Amino acid sequence: MASPLLSCIFLCFYLSTVHGAGEDSFVTVPSSSFEPESVCSGEFVKPEQNGSTVYVPLVHRHGPCAPAPSLSTDTRSFADIFRRSRARPSYIVRGKKVSVPAHLGTSVMSLEYVVRVSFGTPAVPQVVVIDTGSDVSWLQCKPCSSGQCFPQKDPLYDPSHSSTYSAVPCASDVCKKLAADAYGSGCTSGKQCGFAISYADGTSTVGAYSQDKLTLAPGAIVQNFYFGCGHGKHAVRGLFDGVLGLGRLRESLGARYGGVFSYCLPSVSSKPGFLALGAGKNPSGFVFTPMGTVPGQPTFSTVTLAGINVGGKKLDLRPSAFSGGMIVDSGTVITGLQSTAYRALRSAFRKAMEAYRLLPNGDLDTCYNLTGYKNVVVPKIALTFTGGATINLDVPNGILVNGCLAFAESGPDGSAGVLGNVNQRAFEVLFDTSTSKFGFRAKAC
CATH class of the missing domain: 2.40.70.10 (Acid Proteases)
Known part of the structure; x- marks a missing residue:
């Protein structure tokens, strides 16, 4: 394995020449930040x-x-958890x-x-x-x-x-x-x-x-x-x-x-x-976007994406790529994007992560072997919703889960997607059905 100095030189050169993006478009995080703490501190x-x-x-x-x-004795694999989570949005899409x-x-x-x-x-x-x-x-x-x-x-x-x-x-x-x-x-x-x-x-x-x-x-x-x-x-x-x-x-x-x-x-x-x-009127620190619904499925509340940025670059996507909306669901793990949007995101993310080896996975298709790295350079991902509200996903734990990109393809363009709980991490997510709006406040927990 290359020395830390050579690794740093390679990554810095790679980010500046291949991506042409500023340092604020990527975040270098210690590999230990991907692992949960074992003690409630x-x-x-x-x-x-x-x-x-x-x-x-x-x-x-x-x-x-x-x-x-x-008392927790369940030791299911991440693949089992993902399959359970993926079954849920597949079903959803159909005081x-x-x-x-x-x-x-x-x-x-x-x-x-x-x-x-x-x-x-x-x-x-x-x-x-x-x-x-x-x-x-x-x-x-x-x-x-x-x-x-x-x-x-x-x-x-x-x-x-x-x-x-x-x-x-x-x-x-x-x-x-x-x-x-x-x-x-x-x-x-x-x-x-x-x-x-x-x-x-x-x-x-x-x-x-x-x-x-x-x-x-x-x-x-x-x-x-x-x-x-x-x-x-x-x-x-x-x-x-x-x-x-x-x-x-x-x-x-x-x-x-x-x-x-x-x-x-x-x-x-x-x-x-x-x-x-419950909530007071006009809470501060939030960005807001209109709340929608799924026809024939009144349980669910939706947001509509207007754009996605990866590593400081906006993906070239037409509004029709997001026309199905995104159900905001605390019970789904992985975010499901419509086909065109997901494939564009996957391509940009893989390009930004070329320094790391893709790991074969039968369920999620963008996973990495990060073993042996003291630090990992992760591109920022920002989601922009209708009305201009933009959220920068928490790095790395709002973007990667178990070394995998926390997004998957949910279905064809025009179908409903799902905003999963990994992408929602660290935001206060406000549901206000009385005024039909969502709010997002960063770094709330």
């Missing part, structure tokens, strides 16, 4: 209510700050403010984000995945037939121990609305309202649609919160207790806060991000 932020906003800590589901990471701490976790290979909230009276802590691509929240609950409910971090939620729990009657308006939104499953025993959810990644849950008290932070309580009490779940391995739905429909938690919430997904550092429910 950041102070875990406690849930709190600040005026009209509730803040809940947000963490990666298997990260060092996740609750009881020692007061509260904030809760959130973290990234990688002690096992999972790339989802979780918050700890509490259900019932007395309040029982539960670890749930935040999902902007789902409307109905759910937990695994007792009773559950042997082999139907999967291992999780906490004991199964027992609604019989909560003095504020009640099952939703089958004949109620709430149950009829659930069925109208395609989440109903008829009546369970005792004329309870049934719910059923199936995800493209193989996860599904069925059970009784219910209501109980949801505690987000001290003093921040959602009374009569509707959720699914699942008595049967089929899923990939994972220790989360359920899902917190943040979609656009009336069943979601976001709807209880006027359709306004934000979150910051932390990268591979050991510090938490947050989920903030």
Whole structure:
């Protein structure tokens, strides 16, 4: 291997002569920055209510700050995780403010984000995945037939121990609305309202649609919160207790806060991000872009790209390359771009990374062997949305995941793409369905 001095001379010459771009278009990062920290060194932020906003800590589901990471025994490969994530966008394409701490976790290979909230009276802590691509929240609950409910971090939620729990009657308006939104499953025993959810990644849950008290932070309580009490779940391995739905429909938690919430997904550092429910007027530090929807799929909110820059150079793309819009989804890992846009991005990124050897990969097609490098020079990637809002993706952890470019081809031009959670890392992403706009604030966690 070449000496560090020769490597530096080669890379500097390479960047200045081949790309003709300024130094601010590339970032040299230590190779250790790609690896997650094994110990939670950041102070875990406690849930709190600040005026009209509730803040809940947000963490990666298997990260060092996740609750009881020692219980995480899932050791799926990155390829397995990617296949699960890719199934999701493939399927998609067809009150007061509260904030809760959130973290990234990688002690096992999972790339989802979780918050700890509490259900019932007395309040029982539960670890749930935040999902902007789902409307109905759910937990695994007792009773559950042997082999139907999967291992999780906490004991199964027992609604019989909560003095504020009640099952939703089958004949109620709430149950009829659930069925109208395609989440109903008829009546369970005792004329309870049934719910059923199936995800493209193989996860599904069925059970009784219910209501109980949801505690987000001290003093921040959602009374009569509707959720699914699942008595049967089929899923990939994972220790989360359920899902917190943040979609656009009336069943979601976001709807209880006027359709306004934000979150910051932390990268591979050991510090938490947050989920903030509700928002004040005219928040500062954000850039804004219009919010769109997907015809026939009202759960999802979209942004529209207007341009992409790689290493300081704007890709030569017509507006038609982005016409399908991009679903903003916290539950999808890899960003899916339409064919023309993705191929242009891939070509420019590979050219900028010619100093490193491409690594064959059956799932993502732009991966690198970075073993042996003390520092890695990564081109910046900037996404510009309609209205002029531009975000510079976090380097390197908003661009590369497991040594791979965190983008893939989602489908033909004109179809919907997906803005995955890797690209969203370190930004506060504001959903405001009341004014139909998205906001992005850099370096928020």
